[in-house]
Amino acid sequence: MKSNKVILLFPLILIVIMVVNIGVHGEELFNELLKNTYSVDDYFSGQVFRDVETLFTDHFLFRKELEASSKVIESLNGYKEEMEIIDTNAINVANKADDTLLDNTSMGSLLLIDNKAMELNFKNDYAMTTYATCLNEIAKTLGDDVQVYSMLVPTQIEFARENDYQGYSYSQRDALDFTYNQYENIQVIDVYDALKGHSEEYIYFRTDHHWTQLGAKYAYDRFCEILGFDYVSEDEFDTFKVDGFLGSLYNITHHPKLEEAPDTIFVLEPKVSNTYVADGVEIGHAIDIGYVQENNKYAVFLDGDHTTARIKTDLNNGRKIIVVKDSYANAFVPFLVYNYEEIITIDPRLWNGNLYDLVKNEGIEEVLFLNYSLINRYEVYGEEILPSILSKENE
Amino acid sequence: MVFSSLLFLYLFLPLNLILYHLTKSLKIKNLILIVFSLLFYAWGEPVWVSLLIFSASIDYLHGRIIEKHRNNWRSKAALISSVVLNLSLLGFFKYYGFFIENINALFDISLTVKTFGLPIGISFYTFQTVSYTVDVYRREVSAQKSYLKFLMFVSLFHQLVAGPIVRYKDINAEIEKRVITIERVKYGIFRFATGLGKKIIFANTAGEIASYYLENSFVHLTQLGAWYGILMFSLQIYFDFSGYSDMAIGLGHLFGFTYKENFNYPYVARSATDFWRRWHISLGSFFRDYVYIPLGGNRKHPYRNLFIVWFLTGMWHGASWNFILWGLYFGVLIFIEKAFKDKFKIPKVMGHLYLIVVVLFGWVIFYFEDIGLMKDYLLIMTGIKQTSFTTPHLMMKIVNNLYFLIGALVLCTPVVKHIAIKLKVKVSSYDVVFETVYAVGLLYVVTALLVSQSYNPFLYFRF
Numbered sequence: 001m002k003s004n005k006v007i008l009l010f011p012l013i014l015i016v017i018m019v020v021n022i023g024v025h026g027e028e029l030f031n032e033l034l035k036n037t038y039s040v041d042d043y044f045s046g047q048v049f050r051d052v053e054t055l056f057t058d059h060f061l062f063r064k065e066l067e068a069s070s071k072v073i074e075s076l077n078g079y080k081e082e083m084e085i086i087d088t089n090a091i092n093v094a095n096k097a098d099d100t101l102l103d104n105t106s107m108g109s110l111l112l113i114d115n116k117a118m119e120l121n122f123k124n125d126y127a128m129t130t131y132a133t134c135l136n137e138i139a140k141t142l143g144d145d146v147q148v149y150s151m152l153v154p155t156q157i158e159f160a161r162e163n164d165y166q167g168y169s170y171s172q173r174d175a176l177d178f179t180y181n182q183y184e185n186i187q188v189i190d191v192y193d194a195l196k197g198h199s200e201e202y203i204y205f206r207t208d209h210h211w212t213q214l215g216a217k218y219a220y221d222r223f224c225e226i227l228g229f230d231y232v233s234e235d236e237f238d239t240f241k242v243d244g245f246l247g248s249l250y251n252i253t254h255h256p257k258l259e260e261a262p263d264t265i266f267v268l269e270p271k272v273s274n275t276y277v278a279d280g281v282e283i284g285h286a287i288d289i290g291y292v293q294e295n296n297k298y299a300v301f302l303d304g305d306h307t308t309a310r311i312k313t314d315l316n317n318g319r320k321i322i323v324v325k326d327s328y329a330n331a332f333v334p335f336l337v338y339n340y341e342e343i344i345t346i347d348p349r350l351w352n353g354n355l356y357d358l359v360k361n362e363g364i365e366e367v368l369f370l371n372y373s374l375i376n377r378y379e380v381y382g383e384e385i386l387p388s389i390l391s392k393e394n395e
Numbered sequence: 396m397v398f399s400s401l402l403f404l405y406l407f408l409p410l411n412l413i414l415y416h417l418t419k420s421l422k423i424k425n426l427i428l429i430v431f432s433l434l435f436y437a438w439g440e441p442v443w444v445s446l447l448i449f450s451a452s453i454d455y456l457h458g459r460i461i462e463k464h465r466n467n468w469r470s471k472a473a474l475i476s477s478v479v480l481n482l483s484l485l486g487f488f489k490y491y492g493f494f495i496e497n498i499n500a501l502f503d504i505s506l507t508v509k510t511f512g513l514p515i516g517i518s519f520y521t522f523q524t525v526s527y528t529v530d531v532y533r534r535e536v537s538a539q540k541s542y543l544k545f546l547m548f549v550s551l552f553h554q555l556v557a558g559p560i561v562r563y564k565d566i567n568a569e570i571e572k573r574v575i576t577i578e579r580v581k582y583g584i585f586r587f588a589t590g591l592g593k594k595i596i597f598a599n600t601a602g603e604i605a606s607y608y609l610e611n612s613f614v615h616l617t618q619l620g621a622w623y624g625i626l627m628f629s630l631q632i633y634f635d636f637s638g639y640s641d642m643a644i645g646l647g648h649l650f651g652f653t654y655k656e657n658f659n660y661p662y663v664a665r666s667a668t669d670f671w672r673r674w675h676i677s678l679g680s681f682f683r684d685y686v687y688i689p690l691g692g693n694r695k696h697p698y699r700n701l702f703i704v705w706f707l708t709g710m711w712h713g714a715s716w717n718f719i720l721w722g723l724y725f726g727v728l729i730f731i732e733k734a735f736k737d738k739f740k741i742p743k744v745m746g747h748l749y750l751i752v753v754v755l756f757g758w759v760i761f762y763f764e765d766i767g768l769m770k771d772y773l774l775i776m777t778g779i780k781q782t783s784f785t786t787p788h789l790m791m792k793i794v795n796n797l798y799f800l801i802g803a804l805v806l807c808t809p810v811v812k813h814i815a816i817k818l819k820v821k822v823s824s825y826d827v828v829f830e831t832v833y834a835v836g837l838l839y840v841v842t843a844l845l846v847s848q849s850y851n852p853f854l855y856f857r858f
Contacts, residue, residue: 014409069843077799087607
């Protein structure tokens, strides 16, 4: 039957798309491919072919529109109007601060409700114990002259109110207590109540796993309270904002509900003059609008994660502090310019130095360990990452 | 290369179709198929495409020798040589490491194993060429005199990588002459699109959900979670495998080949026996025709034969004890079913429930190569190890994927097919419009998902 030929529309579409794809993207695909230098081994291992496939997919026609369609399709899987669970299987989220550094955060499961996504906590006694044990080791090694502080910051899910969905996440209060109870000679900076009291405010991002600087400010107020520093009011800061922030949780999920409600970073810039030397290079101040990148706006604080950095102020009060941190500390550390003449930050995942040597050589008496409390889901932190800063291997 | 990729859909396949249908000469058509098939295979196995060609060449020679020397010993020698060579190839590339591990465990020594990676599809093409030489020997088919035609049979990309196992005698007529009608093209596209949809929409989604329960630590696994996880896996493997067969069959028709069905709604079966008449049919019939019956079938040493066949069926799926266990598990069930078949009747629903439970536990054995993990998972699933029954997290996950689950379960039955057949009669000559909309619609959905999907596994890398 003549009308049966209608089915030929199918192969016709394949052909048309092939032709258009090659016509439009063929050249750039080819150029990208030529950028790589391939050895004979690469051909025989199939690497070249795999790269061609990846490039073909990355440069596919109407990629963005198709991705949007796929999100609509995925939303049909079930009833997701109220809330949605997204299990990421601990995908590593890469937030590149610059070309050589990756901010890897192990994500577990996420809860998506309204326009915000939140990481879920789960119980891991072993991980918490290794973290505490490791900190105790460090405190002991550093000796009595050095005061070790520990701040573990609870996350958004802990204070969530709507629909009673705390049941999805193990209590961070319990986790924190379990960890803190194992400390010896460590000063706990417990910011839980400080954050809880302001949980209705914009203290956490919707599309990113970090807290906002407002949240960090409330934690800083508590820090000052415990250490006996003067309270610094919000008037003592310059403010500016960074719009259109789609953070880590958006990067993993590309969820339309997050895309339609991006975050705004309200920045509190200390009025204290300071210089910021990151990985040996002076790049400006602790906070600088210039650090903002399209795919990493949180980097406005401390230019993202550097292996090590120094902030120098002209306080000349003889007080210095080392902050061993994850990226949560980035929003917090700039506040310390009101209290210290020098702040040294260390990312224990990347740093090859030795903390004991650093403390002794520079005459430092205060070390703050700042992480978000969800690191106690995974024992890698207490087993490998933290202990590495005391190892002598890398000298 | 795999069918479920943008490169295949929008570069390889259209080019192949254009070139193939541009020429009228069968010889050139065959050549095009060989070139594209070898390219398809070499894309994923740049080195071991040589093994494929070697295997095909050897059995081309064997076939001719068997036929030429039918009246003397050389014929049988060639048959034995073919079987031995093919099984040795398979044994060396697939089972050598497994073999050495067991020797080490048995004699408490530590021989080092140096293995090459497993060439994709070796389990399929060695079986295909063995079936050829055996069929030639049994005079069920005459040997292929043209090397190129034989190479085309072995390397044909439609079924090379993930089946069905196509016997030479099933397509030898079409190797010589192929007729492609628009009806055939319509059907081929329909099957291909269906397979694509099964794989990308259903298998990949089910697999992503399943992996959360199967691949992570079992510390937080609940009893319901264990059942939910393996249920998703059973959906994944069915839609993946049968989807691939659909695509192979569909592609075959686009080029004039008819491949036999490989799946027949296995999850509606009511017994393990029935299940294996519906699951991976080409493998079951291979073992029946080339192992079970030659060994004597159910007339001579039936128990021994059953044991051997199911041992081999399990082992074919992977070089690990859990696969053998899986095969024997079904062997035992089938044996018991045979023994009690006439003793008493079970109501249909009970039979169906029994099969579902049996199959789900079977997939746990199939999935975990590590016996320790398998044991832990089973203990949680059965409730022997005390865990919570469920968590809010799991319940929300189920709700979030409920429509998907219902749709997948419905598609495991022939309900939609029957409805489609009835509708087709109603719309008669306009059915091509519906089929086109169906195929193009699926193509769109699949393309959108492929562009954004990071999870697109190829489950048959171990075959």
